[in-house]
Amino acid sequence: MFGKPAKKGKAPGDAFRQRVRMAAVQVAGLAPDELARALAYEVEPFSGIPVQEADVVFEPVAEPDSSVRVYDVVVSRKGRRSGVGGAARALKWLLAAGILALCAAAADFFLLSSRLRALEGELARRGDLQAQIDALMRPAASARAEAQAVRARRAAAAKAQDGVATRRAVVASAMRAMAESCGDKAVLRTFRCSADEIKMRCIAASASDASDASVALASRLGSLGWRLVPGAMEVKSPGMTAEFECEARHD
Secondary structure, X not given: OOOOOEEEEEEOOOEEEEEEEEEHHHHOOOOHHHHHHHHHHHHHHXXXXXXXXXXXXXXXXXXXXXXXXXXXXXXXXXXHHHHHHHHHHHHHHHHHHHHHHHHHHHHHHHHHHHHHHHHHHHHHHHHHXXXXXXXXXXXHHHHHHHHHHHHHHHHHHHHHHHHHHHHHHHHHHHHHHHHHHHOOOEEEEEEEEOOOEEEEEEEEOOXXXXXXXXXXXXXXXXOOOEEEEEEEEEEEOOOOEEEEEEEEEEO
16 A cells, blocks of 8 residues: 555545545455545544544546556544534434324323213213202102101100090099098089199088198198199188188199
């Protein structure tokens, strides 16, 4: 291999330019990329650009000597071009990734929208069913409330009847007690009675008999839960009979 530098210097864009002379037998049969690599080796000592980083452009120059081949060679670092190209490729990748992300987001949006519409439809159907169930349950609830009210009224009526029966029994027992207490001491002339109160007017042969009858009546009624409240006593002549009033109250 041999070569003689010619027209060395910086080409536009910070590329190194040199004319290289090589033996014809050295370049015979080389493919263009192989020839470019060989030329890169030739100019490496002058350009300072390693072969691995060299981007070579060459053009044959006419030479009368057939044993020699002459080339104008321009060498530049690959990084100076690949930086822009790499950035462009990175930008393309980023753009493609952004497009894919947008497509995925759009797909998710449509999927979520369809699911949301399905859920809204399901909620609407359930709302209609719940409304129908509520409409069916309202008469049943009303019927249960009415039945409960009827049971309460029946219970109250039964309780009232029991109370009336009890009061009647109490009054009946009081009447018997009055008859037993008066005996031959006094005679019951008039009385007015309610469930818990009896007003009576009695007549006795004398004031003493009237007092005895009142004491006996108070004792007898007291054992039955009645309280006797004595009233006025009037002694009449001739015969000196005594009329007295009293009131029995049930506690």
